[in-house]
Amino acid sequence: MRGENMSIILECNNLSHKYGKKTALDDISFSIETGKVVGLFGPNGSGKTTLIKKIVGLLLDDKQSVKIDGKPVGETTKAIVSYSPDRLAFKGNRKISYLLDFYELMYDDFDRAHAEEVLAGQGIQKDECIGKLSKGTCEKIQIILVMSRKAKLYILDEPFSGIDPVARETVIRIMLQNMSEEASLLLSTHHIQETEQIIDDAIFLKEGKIVFQKSVEEMREESSRSLNDAYMEVFR
Amino acid sequence: MKNKLMKLEIRENRKLIFFILSYMAVLSVVTGIVASIAEKFSLPAATELAVVLSLCAMMGILLIAIVMAGRFYSLLFTEEGLLRLTLPVKNRDHLQINVKLGIITLYVSVIIYSTMMGSIDSENTAFGLYGVMKEYYGNFVTEYVGMKAFATTICIILAIAAVIANYYITFIFVLTLSRYIVSRYSVVQKKGVIFIAGITLFNIHLLMMWAITNLIEEIEADLSHFQLYGFPPAENATFMDFLRYNPEGEWVKDVIFAGMYIIVYGITAVIMYRTVRSILDRKLEV
Numbered sequence: 001m002r003g004e005n006m007s008i009i010l011e012c013n014n015l016s017h018k019y020g021k022k023t024a025l026d027d028i029s030f031s032i033e034t035g036k037v038v039g040l041f042g043p044n045g046s047g048k049t050t051l052i053k054k055i056v057g058l059l060l061d062d063k064q065s066v067k068i069d070g071k072p073v074g075e076t077t078k079a080i081v082s083y084s085p086d087r088l089a090f091k092g093n094r095k096i097s098y099l100l101d102f103y104e105l106m107y108d109d110f111d112r113a114h115a116e117e118v119l120a121g122q123g124i125q126k127d128e129c130i131g132k133l134s135k136g137t138c139e140k141i142q143i144i145l146v147m148s149r150k151a152k153l154y155i156l157d158e159p160f161s162g163i164d165p166v167a168r169e170t171v172i173r174i175m176l177q178n179m180s181e182e183a184s185l186l187l188s189t190h191h192i193q194e195t196e197q198i199i200d201d202a203i204f205l206k207e208g209k210i211v212f213q214k215s216v217e218e219m220r221e222e223s224s225r226s227l228n229d230a231y232m233e234v235f236r
Numbered sequence: 237m238k239n240k241l242m243k244l245e246i247r248e249n250r251k252l253i254f255f256i257l258s259y260m261a262v263l264s265v266v267t268g269i270v271a272s273i274a275e276k277f278s279l280p281a282a283t284e285l286a287v288v289l290s291l292c293a294m295m296g297i298l299l300i301a302i303v304m305a306g307r308f309y310s311l312l313f314t315e316e317g318l319l320r321l322t323l324p325v326k327n328r329d330h331l332q333i334n335v336k337l338g339i340i341t342l343y344v345s346v347i348i349y350s351t352m353m354g355s356i357d358s359e360n361t362a363f364g365l366y367g368v369m370k371e372y373y374g375n376f377v378t379e380y381v382g383m384k385a386f387a388t389t390i391c392i393i394l395a396i397a398a399v400i401a402n403y404y405i406t407f408i409f410v411l412t413l414s415r416y417i418v419s420r421y422s423v424v425q426k427k428g429v430i431f432i433a434g435i436t437l438f439n440i441h442l443l444m445m446w447a448i449t450n451l452i453e454e455i456e457a458d459l460s461h462f463q464l465y466g467f468p469p470a471e472n473a474t475f476m477d478f479l480r481y482n483p484e485g486e487w488v489k490d491v492i493f494a495g496m497y498i499i500v501y502g503i504t505a506v507i508m509y510r511t512v513r514s515i516l517d518r519k520l521e522v
Contacts, residue, residue, distance in 0.1 A: 053521075057322060058317075058521065060518070060520075074326075075325060075326060078322055078323065078324040079324035083318075083322050085319075087315060087318075088315060089315050089319035091310075091316060101247075105240050105243065106237075106241070106244065
């Protein structure tokens, strides 16, 4: 368990979202305490990315259902949230050095030295173009940049999509390497088995609703089931 | 943070802007030289070539508008939007910075173009904005030096500035509005659809502006028909009487004419800008 003095970093109260007539999120309420790693699981189309987009401000939250560090989503919350989207947010012609410059200029909490060190550790050259790298390497770069910020809340949307098991392990290591005790992480993924060991709480989303929300430790104490078993039980 | 964003935009665009401005400067010089040769030796072919070169140089202005507006679209409405729109700034700041940079670059390009054209061949008034200005206002400035000439020149410059700003904001406006309409009504978000919607909106805007400009020209034509006549008693004199009586009234007409341009193009630019700002702040979802 990370973090001793818990306080709420993220709070969602009766959060809903519709795409036209289709309901993507239906009256969702949950909170994340500081220092916790929360796994967000669910099949495709369950509303994981929509929920994350609401939290990071890519989708409008007129009712101010989301509060980060006690504040509604806006400039202030964006400064303390480090977000990695479900796809690459950089154009192929961008060099890694450009991305480092970009993060350094735009985020006061970006630790460039750390990012460069981790990149070098992964054998990634700064003068390489994103477009010439493999999908796995690009994912790694995106995670390295996002995790090199000293943010209060990290939000990673499908950070393991399309990368091999070895790279997945590396990404998990990078994720945890730079996280302070007080920082929280919301991780959306389909890879339950690989992430079960690092997750404190799990949220299962189904058709825009939370169908399961429990601490992993609590769940293990109650029954000897793994998180994967619980997932299979809910979604099978 | 806004300053940092501006710094980033300048850093990203400086090479491209420098390239386009250099292209315009070089082409303007070549046009000036060709035009002066054509005039000196009375070569019709060289004159035609100068016209073509002049148009090519002018295309740089359009190119800058397209490139800058295209950047606005690609930074906010494509994958990069996921990164840009989660920066700790307001969505409207992206618009403000792009519009500022775009318009300033356009002004610089127009100044470079007209200055190069005019300065290469001071006798040649056939090409470029500088030439046109000089031809039209040369006598005027000589005859009516002082505040009247200054006021007229300032008004004309402001009118040109308003037109340029209006056209740049139109690019941003049509891109944002077509993107919004396309996503709002769940049309497949293909660049082609947005492009067609954008072109349609742009043409509607052009037609509207054309109609308004025609109206302004009609008013100007009506003003030119006034004959000079005796001045009525001061207590009964209207503004139009002052205008009619004053033999130097031409400059007032020009100021009014330029003022109409500033008002029409300025107001429509502000309306379009505020609409885009409102879409970005209250309706944009990526």
